[in-house]
Amino acid sequence: MTSEPPADWMTRELSRRAAAGLLRRRSVAEVGGRINLASNDYLGLARDxxxxxxxxxxxxxxxxxxxxxxxxxxxxxxxxxxxxxxxxxxxxxxxxxxxxxxxxxxxxxxxxxxxxxxxxxxxxxxxxxxxxxxxxxxxxxxxxxxxxxxxxxxxxxxxxxxxxxxxxxxxxxxxxxxxxxxxxxxxxxxxxxxxxxxxxxxxxxxxxxxxxxxxxxxxxxxxxxxxxxxxxxxxxxxxxxxxxxxxxxxxxxxxxxxxxxxxxxxxxxxxxxxxxxxxxxEPDRPERLRRRALEFRDRLSSGRVPVPAGDSPIVPLVIGEARGAAEFASRLEAAGVLAVAIRPPTVPPGTSRVRLSVSLAVERERLMEAADRIAAEWRRWRS
Ligand SMILES: Cc1ncc(COP(=O)(O)O)c(C=O)c1O
Missing domain, CATH: 3.40.640.10 (Type I PLP-dependent aspartate aminotransferase-like (Major domain))
Incomplete structure (x- = not known):
């Protein structure tokens, strides 16, 4: 028996993933004028x-x-x-x-x-x-x-x-x-x-x-x-x-x-x-970050977004299905907020989400503006 040519099995696997909404894309990050809530640069130091x-x-x-x-x-x-x-x-x-x-x-x-x-x-x-x-x-x-x-x-x-x-x-x-x-x-x-x-x-x-x-x-x-x-x-x-x-x-x-x-x-x-x-x-910088994260979480909550308890800068918006998470991330992007959809196998099936992360690189006012835009999109999405 001859083995299946790579062009065949790769095409089949890629189509299968695309059909399940699980295809990953490499795209050059273009923040543009958007508010970046996708990085892990929590303390805002990468470009310091x-x-x-x-x-x-x-x-x-x-x-x-x-x-x-x-x-x-x-x-x-x-x-x-x-x-x-x-x-x-x-x-x-x-x-x-x-x-x-x-x-x-x-x-x-x-x-x-x-x-x-x-x-x-x-x-x-x-x-x-x-x-x-x-x-x-x-x-x-x-x-x-x-x-x-x-x-x-x-x-x-x-x-x-x-x-x-x-x-x-x-x-x-x-x-x-x-x-x-x-x-x-x-x-x-x-x-x-x-x-x-x-x-x-x-x-x-x-x-x-x-x-x-x-x-x-x-x-x-x-x-x-x-x-x-x-x-x-x-x-x-x-x-x-x-x-x-x-x-x-x-x-x-x-x-x-x-x-x-x-x-x-x-x-x-x-x-x-x-x-x-x-x-x-600046030993208080981590605490400043956590206070900022709390403020962001509170602002989302008051906009009726279900936010888990805690003060870490990582805030998951659990959507469920992979396609839904990708769609919500696109809506946020169109609303000027950069956040990424996280899908299986990174997270368990049925728990696809948009992951928001707070960074001190984003000014407080911009972060609060992002929370308001996310909340507005969330309510539109759920209605
Ligand atoms: C919990 C955890 N451990 C380890 C790593 C790997 O770290 P690095 O990105 O420095 O390779 C990551 C980052 O993706 C992570 O989130």
Whole structure:
């Protein structure tokens, strides 16, 4: 039997996705005069002159690229400085910088578990955490979203596994809700499991000076690993893992996404260092963001938009079907608000949504104007 030509199966698959309203499009972002509620630049730092200058200085000092993977000759003094600063931020002994948050999760989870082990993941955990579990060759078991009781049941049921690793996000990327980290930590500890906390959307947003929720709740320690990205509130690019010296030593032996990939671009390291400087100089910036997010949520609510409780800058408008979410995002775009439809497999079927994110890059008045326009479109949509 001859195999089906790629032109045939790709065309068939693409048509199938288009028919289900699930076709993804790559289009160059054109904000134009629209109000941008689609980025993860929560603190409004990506275009801050202090960051662009930090990036330019690092590029001038260290070049356009790191030239090699960290264990060859790519680990530069600027990376070492960034790792020290991140370790301090996370109140940990050590930190390790990866070329992206995705790479950090891939390398981290695949290093903590292997064949015969089990990774327990929140049902809504990010793709990069799940991909790390898959790469590890361990078994992946999902617990109900934010349900520490269900996690405990599963840990008891799988008592026999050699190593057990629990993975969750601390602020969920598509829902903006917070994980019950204290409960998850207590359960994991009771059963001798390690807890990996993805702080991608908490870094720069929660905790003292934006240190994240592991610091805010005081759960850093031997059995907790925090990871995060430099690419969201910190306005740069790259990812990090923070924990003990022993953990860094272990990742140096085993994290394939670290070992077999060129080290983080110096300009990204420079921009991230500048972002940490801004956070140190303006420690109230995360709180200002959360206050702004609360105001935005309140304004939507008073416009009769159903908004989940919370103060994170991520606000999901759950629509249900994929086509509906895409249609509502187009309507918002026509009304001058840039927001993206999020559809399966990024979110579970039947929960397609438009994800709104608050950024300090958008002035308060413009943000409130956006809330009013969204509310008007929502009421028209629902009527
Ligand atoms: C929860 C979570 N973890 C990890 C990542 C990956 O981070 P990065 O974009 O830096 O690769 C993202 C971003 O998409 C995320 O939302």
């Amino acid at each position: 002159p202090r960051l662009t200058e930090g990036a330019a200085m690092a590029a001038r000092a260290w070049g356009g690229g790191a030239t090699a993977s960290p264990l060859i000759c790519g680990l530069l003094p600027i990376h070492a400085e960034l790792e020290r600063r991140l370790a301090d931020l996370k109140r940990c002994a050590s930190a390790m910088v990866f070329s992206s948050g995705y790479a950090a999760n891939l390398g981290l989870v695949a290093s903590l578990a292997g064949r015969g082990d089990i990774v327990f993941a929140d049902r809504l955990a990010h793709a990069s955490l799940l991909d790390g579990a898959r790469l590890s060759g361990s078994r992946l078991v999902r617990f109900r979203h934010n349900d520490a009781g269900h996690l405990e049941e599963l840990l008891i049921r799988h008592e026999g596994a050699a190593r057990r690793v629990v993975v969750t996000e601390s602020v969920f990327s598509m829902d903006g809700d917070l994980a019950p980290l204290r409960d998850l930590h207590a359960v994991a500890r009771r059963h001798g499991a390690m807890l990996v906390v993805d702080e991608a959307h908490a870094t720069g947003v929660y905790g003292p000076g934006g240190a994240g929720r592991t610091v805010e709740l005081g759960i850093a320690g031997e059995d907790v690993v925090a990871m995060g990205t430099l690419s969201k509130a910190l306005g740069s690019q790259g990812g990090y893992v923070a924990g003990t010296e022993r953990l860094t030593e272990w990742l140096t032996q085993s994290a394939r996404s670290y070992l077999y990939s060129t080290a983080l671009c110096p300009a990204a390291a420079g921009a991230a260092l500048s972002a940490l400087d801004v956070l140190a100089a």
